[in-house]
Amino acid sequence: MKVKTLTADIVILGGGSAGTIAAIKAKEKNPDAKVIIMDKGPIESSGAIGRGMDALNIMASPGYSTPEDVVEALTKVSEGVIDQETAYVLGEKSKDVIKDLEEYTKREPGDLFPTDKDGNYVTNYLHPTDAPLYLAMDGEDIKRGLASRVKKLGVEVLSFTPATKLFTTDGEISGIFGFNIRTGQGYFINTPTVILTAGCVGKFGLPRDGYLSGIYEFPGNTGEGYALAYEAGAEMVNLECFQTNLLMKDYNGPACGYVVYPRGGYGVNAEGNKYWTHGYWSGDMFLAVWKQFQEGKGPIYLKMDHLPQNTINGLEKVLWGTERTTRGKFHLDRSESYHCWDSVEQGLEEITLCSGHSMSGIKVDKDTKTTVPGLFAAGDCASVPHQYLTGAFVFGAIAGQQAVDYAATHKAKPVGVNLEILAEETERPLKLESGLAPSDVEFKLRARISQYLTPPKSDPLMQKMLWWCKRIREQDIPRIKVNDYHDLIKVTEIKSILVCAEMAARASLFRTESRWGLSHFRLSYPARDPKWDRKQVVIKKVGGEMTLEAVEVPAFKWDFPEYLEYEYPKMEFDIGEGYHPPKNDNVDPWLEEKYEREGFEIPRRIVPGGK
Template sequence: MNLETINADVVILGGGSAGTIAAIKAKEKNPDASVVVLDKGPIETSGAIGRGMDALNIVASPGYSTPENVVEALTKVTEGVLDQETAYVLGEKSFQVIKDLEDYTKRKPGDLFPIDENGNYKVNYLHPVDHPLYLAMDGEDIKRGLAKRVRDLGVKVFDFTPAVKLFTTDGEVSGILAFNIRTGQKYLIKTPTVIITAGAAGKFGLPRDGYLSGLYEFPGNTGEGFSLAYQAGAKLINLECFQTNLLMKDFNGPACGYVVIPRGGYGVNALGEKYWTHGYWSGDMFLAVWREFTEGRGPVYLKMDHLPEETIEGLEKILWGTERTTRGLFHEQRGEDYRRWDSVEQGMEEITLCSGHSMSGIKVNKYAETSIPGLYAAGDCASVPHQYLTGAFVFGSIAGQRAVEYAKSHKTKEINADLKEVIEEIESPIKLEVGLSVQDVEYKIRSKISQYLTPPKSDPLMKKLLWWIDRIRREDIPRIKVDDYHNLIKVTEVKSILDCAEMAAKASLYRTESRWGLGHYRLAYPKRDSEWDNKWVVIQKNQETKEMALSKETVPPHKWKFEERLEYEYPVFNLNIGKGYVPPENDNRDSWIEEKVKREGFIIPKRIIPGGKENE
């Protein structure tokens, strides 16, 4: 069966920001522990910061802001649907992130991050609160610095080896199944603790240009973290809150408002008018963009032409270097220049599920613990809202330290699954002689997600998507044919996307209100309902019936009393379009076609109707 068995104390699923920091902290806390990292690629370049990063988007910097300011910002942008303790920990531990990154990259204060004349790390305004929380960074080499520290500490790194199954025994973590996408070598890793750091459900909706990997998030982030946790029985929350990405049109990469706006840029409509009060990626801003298009003032642009030349040159360095190296060439080929107001066209190109830029994810507390003993989660797949890169490092660190301590006092339980059956099911696409291409099936489900889930949300469309999900699972997934293990992992990705789509649609139908601006704008319930204040929608798989269960859960009591809403309102429509022409009625009996059917002996085929019965 080509299966190698390994014993480990801690296994980390994903070698991005949260995964590498978790490995470092676990190994530093217990150098004797066996720590394993699994990733689809080499950890030097994997994850959302594989090319680097230009800022820590939320930081409590002494002299400028406090952890309470972070709590205030997150309370406001989540409209109160927040575990404030996690927000406080995010702010409290953010300063240590700064020092860790300087250490890992061998950079001095004032080099990696800006400092002021008093030696404080200088943060700027970005969030819709009166406190500066945005810390710029010249961080092209931070991922390589993290990866080097991981390997130097003796962590076992399995590059090109993603996890495909999370095992639990008696409700506790017991192991992981993974395979190398180049060689097909399979690994069964027995462990009492797993940390899921697999990133956002970045491949979710389909960008309008149709490119499967041309998207805002890292293309390797396809929701496996969400799916693995769900299938194992963990709780997930806020799956009805979508990240409605405002991206650079046609490029499908970051429009980088977070780089430009703290330095004086802002968004304008096609008339050159500023269309909203702030540029933070919250639901009210996305709702404002939607309004511009709906009322005929699109497209929208990111305006920079009024900025000093030195600032524009600095933005080009960040946007064309640290962010996406192809972006400068993209502008050059189109004859675009940031010194013209309309050179960065933006569009609402896709939807994703993410906690880093939004709210959705695996439910965790301030210790990064999930609802399953031994299972931790951190980064964009964990539920700490609007945590960004800072949160990945903060809760990745906590997860690594807590998990390695948990492993000390908990023995690994025996895996009671039928491994042969599990592996045969996973490998079945590679054994088929003929079938569908995995790329076609991925295109199919992601195009359906964009068609039926993109806000404003329509109940009939979301129900139709659930019909499509069931049909694709029954008819398409069993017929996928792949020729190698690289494409075999894409089958797992498609299954994860299906799981995420089902959770998102059902959660959206369950929450009977609109909230978070465009993030959950539901046309059947087009306003907030106080009954849903401070309430999570919780999704969990019933391990006995295998059904998806949804419930309402109240967030922990708030310790700090801050504003729990953003300054926006949902629109009130008047769609009376008048009375149309009413034609005379035809006879509903057509003797001509009836005679044709009888004369030519046309046989109406049998068809299966819901319930499995044949319709004669």
């Protein structure tokens, strides 16, 4: 691997929604700044909205809702574990997103987003609050519009070039390293500023169908943002809050309740009865779905057959066009129709870590600053709860503006890294003569994440996950053998997933209560505990060790409800006494005689301090 050395004012890891808007805002503020985007693919189609998007799921629209309404909604769905100031900024600046997207896509008001007769953007009800915060969008072309703007402004884009390591000098960001997965060209970039916009941990648990990339999130989102930030010393928060995805069964794509619920659809169980009061992706709704299956009332379905024909036609356009183009064929092959109440079967198919749809991520403040100087984060890997695409744009824009100001007063410090050794270590899996296929190790790791971490959470199972983390780290990862640079990045992806699994397990064991519905339903502590109100679990690497601490969130500025309307079930299983068989002797002369006569070399592992 040949390594090219570059310098930059800002390096952005991830060219999705947050990354492209960060680059745009940085260059618009300082056209002379050297801005580089590193991405696993081409920025025209990479990231979670590569195909397009159908809504801004959280939005304060004048005439309909206010920034305070956004704070109220997010305080409630986060159950009080929130920095309210970040929620207010999300609501306050959400209207700016609309004008940016209309400009970048060259779309008129009322075309990209719906407007009323007064020119206000029309929001609908979705969240478990009394304010309409959901703004529909016909956004098939927004990613291409963002990519075009990025290139027009002169941002350097390193396509197919993910990063594998962050560098700090004296505790400050000083560099980043990555390589092109097609050519093997390495890049070391000396920079004082990095913005992490690498998305959620989309590949975490294994989907029920077993396909490694058949997931809800963008398959390239494998937790590098989380892992790189942690390894660089940044604080992580809320890793015990899982996103328990309610997906379309067998398709493992979005069931798109957020498209259907605001238009009058809703979820029902196998008896055709509505199973919960609202369709928002908060832990109480997931808990209600879990309850249906425990009571024998599954499968569950997304019901649309009662809607007008024109509404169904519009839903098909969004779900089969803007969302995923294979979805219509999937239904057609099964002879399914939205005119039948049980055509969209759903299930709790996988778990992930995400702030966009949940609240786990890199700890940031309202200015997107992490706890490492020079390191910023935005989008699904940053810690603003339930921020969705709106948050990616709002905080991506802030990150770009803040980072360009930081870079103007900070020069990149020398790193002192031996690039030859770095390249050699990176390429080690290519040089092995034989070993394990990366897909096998990934399957093994993710299958165990699903087996041992999926809520309701069991303490012995989570402890076993930690045992597996150690074993896979020590015995499997060093033996991964790859044949090309495309597969070489999978080694980094597996390491990232592994770090995130350990953080998730340790945080879940550390928070001695249940909270956020199914997202942190811990069987050893099956109720919310007031002592954990307004407290985050902060994870940080100190002296090479993973440390955890309970930290109070910033003081509240608004007094809003901090609990959703649900209670945890009492888990009682009395299955009777059972049959008591007669006991055998503990001595087996036949077995002992065979052992003495035939002999057997018993392999024994040497245990330190043992006999």
